[in-house]
Amino acid sequence: MNKPLIIALDFQEQTKCLNFLKSLMQQGYKPFVKVGLEMFINYGQDFIKALRDWDLPVFLDLKLNDIPNTVERTCEVIAKWNITYLTVHANGGSQMIAAAKRGLQTADNRTKLLAVTQLTSLDDNDLRNDFKIEMTSQENVFNLAQLAFKSGADGVICSAAENLEIKAKTSTNFLCINPGIRPAWSDRNEQKRVVTPTQAKVFQSDGIVVGRPITQAQNEIEAYRKIQGEWN
Template sequence: MRELSPIIALDFASLEEVKAFLAQFPADEHLFVKVGMELYYAEGPAVIRYIKSLGHRIFLDLKLHDIPHTVESAMRVLATLGVDMTNVHAAGGFEMMQAARRGLGQQARLIAVTQLTSTSEEQMQSDQNIQTSLQESVVHYARLADRAGLDGVVCSAQEVGLIKEATQPDFICLTPGIRPSGSDIGDQKRVMTPGQAAQIGSSYIVVGRPITQADHPLQAYQAIKQEWSGHDQ
């Protein structure tokens, strides 16, 4: 399974900025967008309702990580918003991920963050005291998420093959850190182009600044979509 539209990261600080950005796309261009912490904490459910009113799909990227009861209760609330996908931190553990699944039910896809694409192996080992390779850590978290009943994980495209081997073919591998050839990688450490992510088997890709900060966002989106989906043609 591969989603043929890239997920656009709406990394804006306000609903007004979101409205101005989305107004640059045709009304019949149904997008898949990511709402992260900054935007959701600033605007709350109102931004979700607005985006859904336009017919777009939403990945609500809040990375819940708390005790199982709290995460389950929070997921029950998120289930009422009508989002299409949301996530937790796999580091919260097996029981927490099971609780998240119970709270959300089957109304939306639930995935887990393995290791952030801004994290290098050296940082993981020194900051988190995880004394394995980065790939081993990611695959371990993916297996744990699969056992807990989640639909997939957030991971670097570089780990997709290993995760597919360790889980199942339809296990979602959503990959941020996607940059068109020649673009600035920003604060990401492990990046790939849309075409490379398609070839390696990513299920979804997330693209932010190369679209949202482009001089012509629609054209940038269409070019990235073509590179990502064109590998099926």
């Protein structure tokens, strides 16, 4: 698979979202899309099915975090949807990550399991003040990435600046998918650990996730084209 530019579908209305994707496809693109918790709660499995009926690759970002048995059964259901990526929280622990992987492992399913290390909206101060974690953000990310690797995950969600060290501590084949990507010409919003698409490429990202710089742009297709150009 080529290293994708993944569009986070930050739309309030399903019709507007589908029209945007249709416009991209009419321009000859086959967008790789991320469906987060808000979109999934609003529009459900039927929305995922509509995207797959268009043969679009789907990253379902649910960040599952529950007891291992519940997560495994949930992943057994999701395995039938033929999506590309699914997320769990790495801090759910080794048993939960392994259970999620088991749930996805059906004979014909190719869904890859990605573990969320640390949310890009968190920094060292948040770890120390909110969670009483004395590690730095990078130390926390590396610890969780190694845990995910040992527990059978296919990769992690992390800041692009952490890719090279994570691959050194795990495997060069361990996927590092990067949110918190902001072109130099866009707002950072609430993201604290951000890099540009060009920097992500230097950091050997296996895929970048971009939402509002595309979906809230005055010209969404032009913004997508511009970021795709920077990334490729």
